[in-house]
Amino acid sequence: MALVLYNTLTRRKEPFSPLNPPYVGMYVCGPTVYGDPHLGHARAAVVFDVLYRYLTFQGYKVRYVRNITDVGHLEGDADEGEDKILKKARLEKIEPIEVAQRYTALYHKAMDALNVRRPSIEPTATGHIPQQIAMVQRILERGYAYVVNGSVYLDVELYRQDFPYGVLSGRQVEELIAGSRELEGQAEKRHPWDFALWKRAEPTHLMQWDSPWGRGYPGWHIECSAMSTHYLGVPFDIHGGGLDLIFPHHEAEIAQAHACYGEAAHHQARFWIHNNLVTIDGQKMSKSLGNFITIEEVFSGNHPKLSRGYPPMALRFLILQAHYRSTLDFSEEALRAAYRAYLRLMNAYRRLLQVRPHSYATYSIGAWKEKVFAALDDDLNTAAALALFFEQTDDILRLYRNEIYLSPEDLDSLKRIWQEVLFDILGLTPIHQVEWERWERVVNLLIHLRRQARSERNFALADFLRDELQRLGVRLLDFPEETLWELAE
RNA sequence: GGCGACGUGGCCGAGCGGUUAGGCACGGGUCUGCAAAACCCUUUACGGGAGUUCGAAUCUCCCCGUCGCCUCCA
Incomplete structure (x- = not known):
């Protein structure tokens, strides 16, 4: 008996074994906290919760890292959209951190209700800006990125001279070129498929940090790379997330890891695991x-x-x-x-x-x-x-x-x-034992009364008791010698 | 257009060459004061076509249809 997992990277099921037994490092992309958690968040969280629980059950010492994205996740096109958190803050006229904390709290509340265990570490992107800057700097030093007007981009063209790009998503750069759109404000990139590691911030931008390249904020992809490697090293065992993150997010993470650490990064993670969508x-x-x-x-x-x-x-x-x-x-x-x-x-x-x-x-x-x-x-x-x-x-x-x-x-x-x-x-929650026992006594009392009524052929009373219990979600099971009960909808 | 996934009975959903998946819903019967539950029985399947095989939902090819990704997404 051995756990076999489907690895998106190899498109095969592979026997799972950790790089450093009995330790397992697992990183899963968490929510961008700018809106109410939805069914998609529920599915991803439950799926990886089960994996976390099963690995733990098998005796592994699992360090499970699931991040909170609270900056840098842009909406709209190609590194030029507005930050989701900032947009929400602007619309509601509150601080970005209020947005992030409100929706983080709602996320936790929903996950607790679903009995999703909290990860071992839940890092925020804003809490790891130095690590991200360091990673960008190292990628620059190794020659795989360039600075333009205070922004830093990964040079995919240079990168792919040394490493294959697109292995996770099965995408060819040539196809990306053919399919890429000409977008506003992309002029400063050398190639349209280059992606931002660091973005220059305008003076009015609400979230910005000092960096070697001026005031700015991190790109979405670098956050996950920096946080995962900071807590789990490179490479680590399992990287998870939704199917829709395969491209570009996870592809970019792999590129960043190689650009920063070279071949030794080994695609950043041994297993790339993706849940399907709702x-x-x-x-x-x-x-x-x-x-x-x-x-x-x-x-x-x-x-x-x-x-x-x-x-x-x-x-x-x-x-x-x-x-x-x-x-x-x-x-x-x-x-x-x-x-x-x-x-x-x-x-x-x-x-x-x-x-x-x-x-x-x-x-x-x-x-x-x-x-x-x-x-x-x-x-x-x-x-x-x-x-x-x-x-x-x-x-x-x-x-x-x-x-x-x-x-x-x-x-x-x-x-x-x-x-x-x-x-x-599987993380289901039973009705609490104490509650069961209390129900047991009350219901058994009513069952006793009803059996007595039936023996006296007082069916009106007997049916009343049965119907009222049914309304309360208790279904009676009559056997000749006894009556059992169970919970019903 | 490129890459990928999928099409299973009323609904959801396993299945990876030979066995009833399962859940929910439905019908008949036994039981019951009447029901429910339980038990018994019955019915509704593998998008279409061709091929490989002793044997295909399961492999191959073609066709039809649905969906996802292709720089917003879990």
Whole structure:
């Protein structure tokens, strides 16, 4: 059993092994904090959270770095757009740092709700300006960049004389030339496909720093290179992010690493891993299409596409039910189905904890257990792993009702795997144990009353109790000798 | 135009040459005071065409369609 991951760099699944066991360095591009976190942020964060958790579960000492981009991320065309954070600050007439901190807080709140573990280190771009300047300077010294009017650009033409450019995205510079647009204000670049490492700031620019080239601010790509290498070295084990970052962002990062550290950089990271996107009605979510759904809107139901709100675990479950490299088409129907499926597993888990061991067994779970971990090992196939748990739900009810038996060892093992895989690795959250017990007592009391009413043929009262419990999300399961219950939507 | 991905049953979604994926929804039956749950049964698949093979959703080719990236994006 060994974890195999799909590496965008080689376009193959490769067995994972760290460069310096037992340590694993993992860097994932975090959000640009200028707007509400949306379904795309949720997916990326959950996918890499599962990878982080699984590596940790396997005993690796993982240093997980996920940055906050709070400067330098431009919108619009070609190094000439307005900084996203600044634009927001200008529109709302507040300081850029207020924008960054507000949306960082909202991001954290959403991630906490989704039970996404915080990374080991969460560096901000503005907090690492010296490291970025140093990296730009070194690239200049090595001759792969040039200074124009206080801005610094990576010279792709020179770079590609020594290193291939476009290996990650499969792009050829010639094609880029053919497809590149003539854009305003690009005159100072030697070639249109050169990209900015450092940008000169006008005196009125709200975020600017001193540099050897005058007042300015960093380019988007250099931030990630500087922060990842600062905390993880070069090369490190895993670099992650959304599919849409492959070009130009990650391609530029690789170029910067080589330009700065030479061949030894080895594409900056051993594994480049990319999650696919969330679509709505088959199209990518984007602000311009207006089909944008924020995480908070899913929770509150305050969106035209939703008739009601759904708990965070419904969304997490939906994400886990698809393989991370497939597109995930979002709809309320799919979300509701995921929520019901999640409840079914949680009900089964609770019942599993109540199963009593027996001295003999009618079946064993060894093969099943292997399949679960084989699924996770196979490029993190969470969808297949979850499907295996549904195989167990029916058996758990039979176990509970003493229709089939497991050995005490297998029963312990089964409980442990449910705990480890569903909660520790996939990061689902169970209903808290204390809450369960409180519910248990109250509901059992009502069940007792209802059974009494039924025995007296007082069906009006019995049905009233059943219906009111249903309204509270408690579904009763009548068996001849007893009544069980479980949570329902 | 270049690069890439994908098209699976009502919906979502695994699948990487031979086994029922799974979830949600639907129909019939058993059970039930009536239901629900459970159990049993049934139905709805692999975009189209050709090829390779004893055997293809799975490999090859062609066609059709959808989507992503090509300096805003998770």
